Amino acid sequence: MKRALLFALSLAAGVAAAAAHADEAVERGRYLSIASDCMACHTKPGSDTPYAGGYAISSPLGQIWASNITPSTKFGIGSYTEAEFSRALREGIRKDGSHLYPAMPYTAYAKLSEQDISDLYAYFMKEVKPVEKLAPQTHLPFPFSIRKSMAVWNLLFLDTSRFAPDPSKDAAWNRGAYLVEGPAHCASCHSPRALLMQEDAGKALSGGSLGMWYAPNITSDKVGGIGAWTDQEIAQYLRTGRVVGKAQAGGPMAEAVEHSLSRLTDEDISSIVTYLRSVPAVADPAAERPAGAWPLRGGSTAGEAAIRGTGVQLGNGQALYDGACASCHGTKGEGSDDQYYPALVHNTAVGAPTPQNLIATILTGVDRTVDGKHVLMPHFSAGSYVQPLTDEEVASLASYVRQEFGPGGDVSVADVKIARAGGPKPLLLKLVSIGLPAGGLVVVIGAIWFWFRRSAKKKRGG
Ligand code: HEC
Ligand code: HEC
Ligand code: HEC
Structure with missing residues (x-):
């Protein structure tokens, strides 16, 4: 009797343990x-x-x-x-x-x-x-409609090896490497894509286009990447999406911060930072200074672009800036006192080698909620509560912002049109649109590339 009771009790405990498990x-x-x-x-x-x-x-x-x-x-x-x-x-x-x-x-x-x-x-x-609801179905144009072609792509580019910890590194580094390369999939946005849309492994995390946005170089390079950021700045950016006087997360990065990175443990964030520190530096020949270190003189004045000899379209751009942006970002791009409205000087979106994120911010705005704190910048496209801007207006406005607060240079109307059309088209798609039979092409180029890569590896003795 007692035994049966004990048995029942231990069984119940076992079930409870399994449930807890x-x-x-x-x-x-x-x-x-x-x-x-x-x-x-x-x-x-x-x-x-x-x-x-x-x-x-x-x-x-x-x-x-x-x-x-x-x-x-x-x-x-x-x-x-x-x-x-x-x-x-x-x-x-x-x-x-x-x-x-x-x-x-x-x-x-x-x-x-x-x-x-x-x-x-x-x-x-x-x-x-x-x-109980059917999700909308995907219909890509031929030849991409043939899902089988992905089998060839996978054969060429999918590395099915699991994550293998590096025993020469500590636990934090290995945890960071696992998160960055695996679950948090930073590379799927931040690595450049080669001809066949595969990630360019030799240049991991050195920046890639993502529709109208550009996911910047986050390698340890001090000028082209984030090598000059402090550990604390990187951690803060990932956790909150903003580092005062440096960078904000808009577009797809705002989503990654809002839904994912801001909800990770401090320990995991710090592991990611540890790993990022060790990502081999990839220089960007187009970057003269770190993106957050423009303009040359802190806080610009309206005359500076003229001094630097790039006074193109300044009149129009300046008037547009004063009308559409200055109320929040300040006439000199200094931002509001509390920096809720961030400075545009020393701002990576403005100072980056490519104007893509500046254009994307103007066209889509910023809308991010982290820890119950909401930041909102209106967008200037159709359907906004503010006056939408034309392609020409966005171009001269962005040129003004780049010249006054960033590295200078002109933003063309064509740049804005490309952004509105969803970003730069990869070469592969251009080939298809001029009528090359891309299906066969994909396989042939892929095979050649793969063969080259393998023979290159062999030559290096690997
Ligand atoms: C960057 C966007 C993205 C993320 C992040 C993502 N998915 Fe997906 N997933 C997709 C898309 C797009 C498809 C459909 C692709 C297609 O039609 O070929 C898909 C398809 C799937 C499918 C196939 C289902 C079916 O029968 O059609 C599964 C399972 C799945 N995802 C699970 C997950 C899980 C679990 C996670 C998180 C660990 C995840 N996905 C994260 C974009 C994503
Ligand atoms: C869905 C795409 C996507 C994913 C996933 C993603 N990023 Fe980003 N990231 C971006 C984009 C786009 C920007 C530019 C945002 C902006 O300027 O508003 C960015 C910006 C950044 C910046 C700021 C760089 C600068 O110069 O201002 C850092 C740092 C960063 N990402 C790190 C990471 C890390 C680490 C991961 C993985 C844990 C990650 N990102 C995952 C798209 C992504
Ligand atoms: C109503 C106030 C407001 C106006 C008007 C406004 N902004 Fe912003 N802007 C913001 C806020 C808020 C943020 C995001 C701050 C954050 O992420 O913490 C922002 C962010 C930015 C960023 C950084 C975005 C990123 O993702 O890195 C740029 C660049 C920018 N604004 C440029 C402009 C330009 C150019 C104009 C005029 C066309 C403009 N803003 C008009 C409030 C405003």
Whole structure:
């Protein structure tokens, strides 16, 4: 009798322990889903149905809609086994065997550990509410409509090796490397893309275009990258999206900060900083000074551009600046006293070698909420509560801002048109639009490139 009672008690304790264990897996999975920012792409902004899809990633090839990844068996991933879930995340293959486009960052998630995949699976299956709704479907133009072509791409470019810790480095460095290369997928935005849209591994994190935005060089280079930032500045930027007197996070980086980075533990943020410090420096020949170190004289005056001999369109640009921007950013670009409205002098978006982020900020504004603090800059495109600006106006305004508060140079009307059309088109797409049969081309160029790379490796003896 006593024995049976003891047995029942220990059984109950065992069940409770197993349940606690499962809860821990769900909690770890929840944290990992935040670190991996699954929400950013899989949730329609402003909707109350998390992970139900309805958000399109605009790729240079067209709009790619993220799937419903709630555990609905009909419209979501409810019928995925853990092995199938793992294959989707790390190899880019759906349950039905079809290939995902690399807009889903499986090239980064390939680095995820077995344990993390399993925890994520527990979280999605047990904690996320099923949403019985079909997400919009993707229709890319031919030949990209053929998902099979991704099989060739994967063969060439997908590195399916898991993350391997470097025993010569400490735990913080290894944790940072894992987060940056795996879950937090910094490279999918910050690494340049080569001809076939693969990340250019030789230049990891040295900057890449992202629609109309430009994800800057975040290597340890002191001029072209963030080598001159202090540890504290990098940590603060990742946690809050702003460093007074230096940089703010707008566009896709604002989303990464809002949904993901601001919600990581201090320890993880500091590991990321440790790792970033060690990323090999990649210089930017176009960068004369760090992006946050313009103009040459702190706080400009209206005459300075003329002194530097670049007084082009100043009249118009200045009038536009005074009318549209100065009320918040100050007539001399000094920002408001409390810097809620940031200075435009010593500002990386203004001082960067490319004017892309300045143009993008004018066209889309800034809207970011972190720790309940909301920052808002209106956009100057159609549908804004402020007067929209024409391409010509944006060009002369941006030229004025660059000349007065940044590195100088003219922003052309063509630059603005490209931004409005969704950013620079990659060479691959240009080839397709002039009628080259890109499908075959992709395979041939890919094969040649791969062969070169391999023979180059061999020559180096690797
Ligand atoms: C940068 C955007 C982005 C992020 C971040 C992202 N996904 Fe995706 N995901 C996509 C897109 C886009 C697709 C659909 C791609 C396609 O149609 O080929 C997709 C597809 C999927 C699929 C395939 C579902 C199906 O059957 O169609 C799964 C599973 C998935 N994602 C899970 C996740 C999980 C889990 C995370 C976080 C660990 C995540 N995704 C993060 C963009 C993203
Ligand atoms: C979805 C794309 C995306 C992802 C993911 C992303 N970034 Fe960014 N990042 C950007 C863009 C775009 C900017 C420019 C933002 C601006 O100026 O408003 C930026 C800016 C930055 C800056 C400021 C650079 C400067 O010169 O002002 C740092 C530092 C940075 N990112 C680090 C990271 C790290 C570290 C990760 C990964 C943990 C990461 N980012 C992930 C797109 C991204
Ligand atoms: C109503 C006030 C307001 C007006 C008007 C305004 N801004 Fe801003 N601006 C802001 C705020 C707020 C931020 C974001 C601050 C932050 O991120 O902490 C910002 C950020 C910026 C940034 C940095 C963005 C980034 O992502 O790095 C630039 C550049 C900028 N503004 C330029 C302009 C220009 C040019 C104009 C005129 C066309 C303008 N602003 C008009 C309030 C304003």
